[in-house]
Amino acid sequence: MVKTLPSKPQRKAWQHDFPVYLWWAIASLIAFLTFINIARTLVQRHRRRSAISRFNEASEEKNDFASSPPPTSSLAQFPIKVAAVANKTFFWRDVAFKFFFRIPLGELVFTWTYTFVLLLFALLYVPLDVPGSTQRDLALLYSNRCGLLVFSQLPLIVGLASKNNTISVLTGISYEKLNFFHRSASRASLIICWLHVFGRSVAIPLGKDNQIGETHMILGVVAFVSFNLIVILGYKGFLRAFAYEAFLISHIVLALLFLIGASLHWAEFADYVYPAMGLWFLDRFVRLVRVIFFNRFWNIVSKGSSGSRRAVVESVHGGALKLTLQRPMNWNAGQHAYLVCPTVSALPFEAHPFTIASIPSSDKKASTSELVFIVRVHDGFTHRLSELAKSHGGRFEIPCYIDGPYGTVAALDSFHSSVLVAGGSGVTFTLPLAQQLVRQAQLGVSAVRILTFVWIIQSVDHLAWISGELETLRSSCPPSLVLDLKIFVTRSPDVSAEQQLSDDVSIHEEEEVSSEENSPNGSIDEKNEKRKLSASSSLVSDVIKGRPDLEEVLNAVLVDAKGGPVSVNVCGPTSLSVATKRALRAGTGNNVTLSVENFGW
Incomplete structure (x- = not known):
């Protein structure tokens, strides 16, 4: 039987199967992560109920529940040990890319795997070993x-x-992760995009017979250049790290240019492209609805309703600002x-x-x-806000609209011990x-x-x-x-923490007298200072001079937990997370x- 070159409609139909297969692979991965999320949630609920029941029984018998290890079986220990090996091998070990970023080894392996699969689907065998097929035919099929x-x-x-996004809801992985x-995915797709451009250049050499002057080709070049700029500027060592606001604006503009150019190019x-645009506009629409609802924009002409769109800004000792808002909303701790x-x-x-540094009111009738919000003063927005606070005597109100809450934070109430490191x-x-x-x-x-x-912290x-x-x-x-x-x-x-706190209190007392005499909000400042001084002085016994030995701190908790589940939550600079993982x-703890x-960013 003599092989023949497939017709153009046949080739198109065959090519269309590859994205379908790829999406089946992606959907399978999402389904697997969703299953893991559901299973984890059910296990945590069962673990919490069992622990509370055992605690109530221990309380009746007047036993020390905190020091008693939870019951475990060899069967239950197996997945825990497997997870411990995976964590220590992949997720508690970072790979550093100088001048760019550092990521957990597990995430890097996932990225490489995704890129490999994408390249595999792009370069799989094409049946062109037939009479009449040329190098141009091969290049066109691969590039297309x-x-x-x-x-x-x-x-x-x-x-x-x-x-x-739906993926975050299904998998329990926060959108920022x-x-x-x-x-x-963008970087891997850019590699495939370069292969597309290279293949077309081979198939249709640049010259008088190419299509570079046609509108759809010009739009393709616009989309290609925009895509490259998006990826390059998105690296942490470039614009994203030094001027995030400029990066964000350029990111949105270039993304729209890329999507529009790509849709008109082919x-x-x-x-x-249309579903991608739809998802982008849907996200913006949902955010707009949140802003309108939580800031009560329909009451904009009502008397006394402006408080739902304002925030109180206060200067806090130690180079920070405190923003306080009253809103009819609920959120989870850590969002x-x-x-x-x-x-x-x-x-x-x-x-x-900004992270919400409080939890919702426990009063259901409220x-x-x-x-x-506790905001550390840096450059840009926070600096301007700090200068305004100084010009108003340390406290003032501003119009402020809130959009949120965002972030997925795993519940901690099912663990035996919890360590919070900041x-x-x-x-x-x-x-x-x-x-x-x-x-x-x-x-x-x-x-x-x-x-x-x-x-x-750096200073008391x-x-x-x-x-x-x-x-x-x-x-x-x-x-x-x-x-x-x-x-x-x-x-x-080079003094003890107690002495430094004592000196700090004396300094604040002098500042209190000065603020009482000079500040237009002297009475407010006085109350705030007195509250701060009494609290700070009572925290002397908790202050330790020097850097922590995290290994010692964590091992002490693991020993006290005696095999019980322990959660460790870390928030701070990259060096802190690296030290915690190390x-x-x-x-020796597995659970x-x-x-x-x-x-x-």
Whole structure:
């Protein structure tokens, strides 16, 4: 039987199968992660109920539940040991790319695998070993398939970048963590895009017979150049790290140019572009609805309703600001929100993400809850906000619109022990987690019996950020929960922490007199200072000079847990997460779940 060259319709139909196969692979992966998420949730619920039941029984028998190990079987230990090996091998080990970023080895392997699969689908065998086939035919088929694969990945790339996406809901992976895979998918697709351009250049050499002057080819070049700029500027070592606001604007503009150019360049496959555009606009629409609802824009002409669109800004000792908002919304501990302050921002709709450093009101009858944001003063938006606070005597109100909450934070109430580690302003993430665990312990709905709160700061001045909250946390902690506060001061002078706090209190007392005489809000400043001083002075015993030995801290918790499940949540600079992972790798504990929130974009 003589082989013949497939007809053009046959080749097109055959080529269209490859994106379908690729999407089946992606859908299978999402389904697997969804199954893992559901199974993990069910296990945690069962574990929490069992632990609470055992605690109640131990309380009746007057036993020390916190020191008693939970019952385990060899069968139950097997998946725990497998997970421990996987964590220590892949997820607690980072790979550093100089001048760019560092990522867990597991994520890097996943990225390589995705890129390999994409290349495999792009370069699979094409049956062109037939009479009459030429090198041009081969180049056209390969290049067209590469272009089609790039089109097919656009909905995935845009979907992974959305703050409101279905994948995050199904898998339980927060959108900001999925954003890494958004960038990885974009870079892998760019490689395939280059293969498409190269293949077309081979098939249709540049010259008088090429189509470069035609409109659809010009639009293809626009899309190709835009795609390259998107990826290049998205690397952390470039614009994204040094001027995020400029990067964000350029990212949106270039993405629209790429999507529009691609859809007009190859209109036949624009069906992949339209869902991508739809996902982008849907995300913006959902965010707009959130802003309108939580800021009560329909009451804009009502008297006394302006408070739902304003925020109180206060200067806090230690180079920070405290923003307080009252909003009719609910959120989970550890989530964040975007704040839009048009009178302060360089652009009217400029949104800045900050972690909510409080938990919702426990009063079910309350119509609003207080959202607190502790903002470290840097350049740009926070600097302008700080200057305005100084010009208003340290406290003022501004129009402020909130968009959120966002982020997926795993529940901690099913673990035996919980360790919260924060560096600097990362405490805005760990503080509400601790507050939530204390509240759940009060209600008797948490399995956590040991809570270790580690905060690493450069100066005792930073205690003013949350000193009152820490004091309340300790005083409200029930007997069923052991709370261990450890505050490490890394840049204190060559004196004891107690002496530094004592000197700090004396300085504040002098400032209090000055503010009482000169500040237009003297009475308010006086109350704030007195509250801060009394709290700071009572935290002296929790302050430790120097850097923590995280391995020692974590091993002590693991020993006390005696094989029980332990959660470790870290928020701070990259160096802190690296040190925590190193300490966990060196430790002997297996039943540990690590969650990392790093600074940066």
